[in-house]
Amino acid sequence: MTVLDQTMAQPRPAEARLPLLLVLHEWVTTVDHKRLGIMYICSGIVFFVIAGLEATIMRWQLFFPNNDAISPQVFNRLFTMHGTTMVFLVGMPIIIGMANYLVPLMIGARDLAFPRLNAFGFWLFLFGGLLLYFSFLGGDGLYGAGTAPDVGWFAYSPLTGRAFSRGNSTDYWILGLLVGGIGSIATAANIVTTVVCMRCKGMTLGKMPLFVWMLTVVSVLILLVMPPLTAAQVMLLFDRFLGAKFFDTQAGGSAVLWQHFFWIFGHPEVYVLMLPGFAAASEIIPVFSRKVIFGYPMMVAATIAIGFIGMGVWAHHMFTVGMSAMSNTFFTAATMLIAVPTGIKIFNWLGTMWGGRIRFATPMLFCIGFLLQFLVAGLTGIMLAVSPFDWQLSDSYFVVAHFHYVLIGGLLFTIFATIYYWFPKVTGRMLSERVGKWHFWLFAIGFNLTFAPMHISGILGMPRRIYTYEAGRGWELWNQLSSIGVIFQIAAVLIFVWNIISALRHGEPAGDDPWDAWTLEWSTTSPPPEYNFETPPVVRSRRPLWDLKHPEDPDWRHE
Amino acid sequence: MLLSVLIGPPARKRWYPSAIVGLTFVLSVAGLVVPAFTAAAAVPIQTPNIFEPVSTPAYAVAELSWLVLAITGAIFVVVGSLLVYSIVRFRARPGDEGREPPQVYGSNQVETAWTVVPLLIVFVLFLATTRTIITVQNAEPPPDALKITVVGHQWWWEFHYPELGIITANELHTPVSDRGNRRPTVLTLHSDDVVHSFWVPRLAGKTDVIPNRDNHMWIEPMEPGTYVGQCAEFCGTQHAYMLLRVVVHPRGEFDRWVAEQRKPPVMDPRVQAGRDLFYSTACINCHRVGGTVATGTFGPDLTHLMSRETIGAGVAANTPKNLRAWIEDPDHLKPGVNMPAMKLTEDEVDKVVTYLLTLK
Numbered sequence: 001m002t003v004l005d006q007t008m009a010q011p012r013p014a015e016a017r018l019p020l021l022l023v024l025h026e027w028v029t030t031v032d033h034k035r036l037g038i039m040y041i042c043s044g045i046v047f048f049v050i051a052g053l054e055a056t057i058m059r060w061q062l063f064f065p066n067n068d069a070i071s072p073q074v075f076n077r078l079f080t081m082h083g084t085t086m087v088f089l090v091g092m093p094i095i096i097g098m099a100n101y102l103v104p105l106m107i108g109a110r111d112l113a114f115p116r117l118n119a120f121g122f123w124l125f126l127f128g129g130l131l132l133y134f135s136f137l138g139g140d141g142l143y144g145a146g147t148a149p150d151v152g153w154f155a156y157s158p159l160t161g162r163a164f165s166r167g168n169s170t171d172y173w174i175l176g177l178l179v180g181g182i183g184s185i186a187t188a189a190n191i192v193t194t195v196v197c198m199r200c201k202g203m204t205l206g207k208m209p210l211f212v213w214m215l216t217v218v219s220v221l222i223l224l225v226m227p228p229l230t231a232a233q234v235m236l237l238f239d240r241f242l243g244a245k246f247f248d249t250q251a252g253g254s255a256v257l258w259q260h261f262f263w264i265f266g267h268p269e270v271y272v273l274m275l276p277g278f279a280a281a282s283e284i285i286p287v288f289s290r291k292v293i294f295g296y297p298m299m300v301a302a303t304i305a306i307g308f309i310g311m312g313v314w315a316h317h318m319f320t321v322g323m324s325a326m327s328n329t330f331f332t333a334a335t336m337l338i339a340v341p342t343g344i345k346i347f348n349w350l351g352t353m354w355g356g357r358i359r360f361a362t363p364m365l366f367c368i369g370f371l372l373q374f375l376v377a378g379l380t381g382i383m384l385a386v387s388p389f390d391w392q393l394s395d396s397y398f399v400v401a402h403f404h405y406v407l408i409g410g411l412l413f414t415i416f417a418t419i420y421y422w423f424p425k426v427t428g429r430m431l432s433e434r435v436g437k438w439h440f441w442l443f444a445i446g447f448n449l450t451f452a453p454m455h456i457s458g459i460l461g462m463p464r465r466i467y468t469y470e471a472g473r474g475w476e477l478w479n480q481l482s483s484i485g486v487i488f489q490i491a492a493v494l495i496f497v498w499n500i501i502s503a504l505r506h507g508e509p510a511g512d513d514p515w516d517a518w519t520l521e522w523s524t525t526s527p528p529p530e531y532n533f534e535t536p537p538v539v540r541s542r543r544p545l546w547d548l549k550h551p552e553d554p555d556w557r558h559e
Numbered sequence: 560m561l562l563s564v565l566i567g568p569p570a571r572k573r574w575y576p577s578a579i580v581g582l583t584f585v586l587s588v589a590g591l592v593v594p595a596f597t598a599a600a601a602v603p604i605q606t607p608n609i610f611e612p613v614s615t616p617a618y619a620v621a622e623l624s625w626l627v628l629a630i631t632g633a634i635f636v637v638v639g640s641l642l643v644y645s646i647v648r649f650r651a652r653p654g655d656e657g658r659e660p661p662q663v664y665g666s667n668q669v670e671t672a673w674t675v676v677p678l679l680i681v682f683v684l685f686l687a688t689t690r691t692i693i694t695v696q697n698a699e700p701p702p703d704a705l706k707i708t709v710v711g712h713q714w715w716w717e718f719h720y721p722e723l724g725i726i727t728a729n730e731l732h733t734p735v736s737d738r739g740n741r742r743p744t745v746l747t748l749h750s751d752d753v754v755h756s757f758w759v760p761r762l763a764g765k766t767d768v769i770p771n772r773d774n775h776m777w778i779e780p781m782e783p784g785t786y787v788g789q790c791a792e793f794c795g796t797q798h799a800y801m802l803l804r805v806v807v808h809p810r811g812e813f814d815r816w817v818a819e820q821r822k823p824p825v826m827d828p829r830v831q832a833g834r835d836l837f838y839s840t841a842c843i844n845c846h847r848v849g850g851t852v853a854t855g856t857f858g859p860d861l862t863h864l865m866s867r868e869t870i871g872a873g874v875a876a877n878t879p880k881n882l883r884a885w886i887e888d889p890d891h892l893k894p895g896v897n898m899p900a901m902k903l904t905e906d907e908v909d910k911v912v913t914y915l916l917t918l919k
Contacts, residue, residue: 071894072796152793158770159753159795164713249770255754256769289649295665298674320756320791321767322748322774325696329689336681340674347673350641357651357660368646375638379631386627386684388620388691391764392609395756395791461607461760463791466799470873473787474606550659558664 031115032530033100036122038426040097041419043126044090050133051085052493054078059450059483065471075467076150080173081132083153087269088177089129091407094415095276096121096187099215101426103191105521105528106209108200108537113193117186124183132176135169149173152465154266155236157247157258162240171240174233181230188222191215200520202539206300207559209519209542210293213300214279217307218272224311225268232261256321263314271310274406275303277374277414278345281367284414284421285349287517288364289356292555295348296542302341302348309338319387320394328387335385342378346371361515362436366417369444373409377402380455395465397478398458404451416443416496423500424514428526429507435499439492446488453478518543607760607787613807614762615736615743615779616695623691630684695764700777705733705744711755711768711790713897714797715859715872725820726847728859729872730804734813736779742810743779753795759788759805767792780807789873796895802873823850824862825917833914836907845898848918858898864918871896883912 018026027035058078061069070078100118104111112118135148149169151159160170195216199208208216236258238244245251247258286293293299315323315331323331349371358364380402384390393399416439423431457478462469469475513522522545524533541547541555612621649660709731710717716729733744748757750770757776758765766776780786790801808816826834837843838852845858853861867877874893875881885892886908888900903911 072799073895076793076796076798150796156754156792159793164753164795252771255771290651290659292662292664294663295670298665298670320765321769322772325692328692328696332688332692333685336685339681340677343677344670344674346638348670350638350645351663351665351669353645353649355660355663356649357655357658358646358649359651368642371642372639375635375642379635382631382684383624383627386623386688388688388695388764389624389627391766392620392624392760394765459609461609461758461788463758463789465793466789468799470802472605474608553662555662558662
């Protein structure tokens with residue numbers, strides 16, 4: 001018999017209120033994976049609000065044609081900071097925070113393999129982010145006039161060279177991300193080590209929850225692709241300060257070289273961000289459909305296939321740089337191929353829901369939104385993989401629509417699902433379902449209203465990253481719909497924050513296992529004690545709690 | 560005890576929220592996509608709609624794009640309907656509490672099917688795509704094709720017609736083609752500074768304009784008219800106002816345009832004062848007026864300035880009033896532009912403008 005029944009909820013002593021300074025000290029010096037996970041996710045949410053405000057200002061500027069609410073210089077800084085923040089300071093910390101908090105709990109471990117390295121990674125990320133944002137105050141250093149980076153989040157050379165980017169704004173971009181990148185590499189190594197070495201008794205690789213599988217693949221991807229970006233950034237620093245000429249086209253350097261370096265990082269980065277979304281959906285959809293995940297081995301295989309193929313598609317971001325017909329054909333084929341494992345995942349989730357008894361709690365609603373929106377994102381992705389179609393759509397608003405359907409409609413919806421699903425475990429309190437539904441509906445409406453029309457403006461020839469547009473090009477309506485959608489999204493996010501605050505204050509107590517779920521984290525108390533499990537758990541199947549709840553028909557008979 | 564923990568808030572048993580998710584979604588996508596394509600026919604000619612091609616490579620791309628849209632649209636309808644169906648059909652109903660549905664761990668046949676079918680679809684798409692890549696990229700231009708060199712600058716376009724000895728800016732002029740009489744235009748793309756991208760959606764897909772690298776593309780417009788486009792790769796402060804116009808002339812008219820452009824600049828004696836002022840200020844460091852001391856190459860060629868519809872790479876119509884405002888302070892019309900305000904007096908500005916207005 002397993003030892004799960006020994007990890008009952010302990011009656012927790014009423015928490016004595018500690019002085020604020022002491023509490024702060026505890027958080028700053030912690031090496032506990034759960035606290036670090038919470039700090040990652042909370043800082044991610046703070047940066048999300050900042051980047052959302054930046055987007056709001058841009059949508060205000062684009063509401064009218066020929067608008068001059070903000071200057072082009074400010075607009076360029078806003079979209080650069082919006083993109084950089086969303087990828088590196090929102091997406092990355094939140095997914096790393098999810099991995100931090102959940103992976104040890106799901107594999108029955110007490111912490112990550114290297115807790116101090118884990119804390120080191122977090123602080124590098126946070127200070128990297130603060131360094132980047134300090135550029136608003138000190139970009140021009142002693143000259144007084146602060147400037148944030150304005151070269152776009154993929155910082156194409158030679159726009160980043162000394163000749164075209166004077167001052168220090170680009171240096172803040174390089175250094176902020178370089179520091180955070182080292183943190184990501186450290187944490188990725190930590191997660192891989194943890195998964196390889198610290199699984200509880202009985203948890204073979206084939207019995208790991210899909211969440212853990214997918215985050216392991218993500219960590220391997222981070223280990224492989226972060227170094228090229230770091231290397232390219234160091235080369236760019238050499239160009240800017242030591243007179244190197246890697247990307248200096250006026251001295252024979254190559255502009256395209258930077259693009260290769262960047263996208264060798266940048267495309268797998270999309271999967272680094274998206275796979276954790278898949279991971280969360282793969283845990284949440286089965287629980288709320290009351291069915292085991294359909295085709296577990298295929299799901300693992302598809303994840304690994306996405307990891308592999310994802311390493312070989314980077315140049316589909318470069319179909320317009322004038323590659324040979326051969327290269328364009330190759331990257332078209334590779335990119336289309338990745339639709340197959342991605343499709344398998346969607347079908348397997350569908351297969352999981354099929355024949356189930358679906359409960360429409362907020363986490364499931366967000367997963368359903370994710371499924372439909374990610375379907376759209378995948379299909380527009382196929383359009384962009386068709387290189388001739390991409391010659392038209394690349395760098396247009398269609399691309400903006402596509403990747404927001406991936407990263408907002410896909411990733412952010414699953415992040416919201418994650419927060420609604422695991423919040424009870426993390427805090428011991430339930431988020432309000434009623435408020436959660438308001439949050440979901442407002443956000444779903446706002447998101448689609450903002451980003452669906454961008455497909456159209458892109459097809460009608462509107463390039464991205466323009467601070468204004470001429471009247472009479474047929475783009476006004478679509479831009480105005482997009483901007484109106486933002487109002488719904490803001491309302492939804494405010495409701496979400498309010499939901500969290502009020503749940504922390506007087507949310508319904510959650511108990512250990514509020515969703516009647518099946519993975520190990522639900523067998524310990526909510527919130528889990530510092531040591532996670534009183535005794536190391538032992539598992540016999542992928543759903544240890546199912547076995548416990550259904551001794552008459554345990555999973556291990558079927559796996 | 561574990562089994563007796565709270566099961567959480569009562570699960571919602573009504574089915575309609577989920578159905579609404581699906582419906583809203585399908586309707587919003589359909590509701591946006593369908594009118595966009597029907598509206599496309601009614602929008603003014605100035606809309607650079609990629610689905611209203613007028614040039615051979617743009618036709619090829621649009622044709623392939625329709626095929627891709629049809630296939631992906633069909634996939635969306637099928638998979639979306641399955642999702643919505645399963646959400647509605649398999650919703651939890653009252654009385655389901657505590658009963659678990661049959662656990663299905665997978666199915667080799669079904670999983671093989673939904674691996675193989677997408678592979679086949681992808682294969683078909685791949686073949687169709689390859690054909691279009693080769694038609695567009697490997698097309699051999701006829702020897703009498705018009706050759707133009709495009710130079711991207713922050714933030715304007717320079718056009719050289721090496722065989723015709725013409726240099727102009729921001730407005731590209733080409734002859735029309737028809738099936739019997741093909742006259743495609745081959746563009747060689749250079750950049751003088753950072754990466755730009757040449758995009759006139761109704762004529763062809765975009766091609767990046769990269770420093771230290773030669774890129775090529777071609778257009779073959781089949782209908783006379785003016786087609787708008789703009790730089791599509793972020794290139795700095797005024798990326799938004801790096802607009803492009805392509806004027807496609809009926810055959811005879813193009814030859815007339817060429818003849819006009821090859822003429823030496825007008826030397827109107829009535830604007831001698833303005834011309835002297837122009838020659839004696841820093842204007843000539845950046846601007847060229849053919850056959851004179853003005854030989855700068857950093858800014859647009861002004862030899863036939865008044866033959867152009869716009870100034871500042873499309874930021875304003877080329878009217879005397881706008882021209883005056885531009886010369887007084889270019890930064891006011893186009894914030895961040897590289898042309899400085901020359902600090903001329905009112906009188907001097909008048910003289911220079913009067914002179915420029917004669918450069919027809």
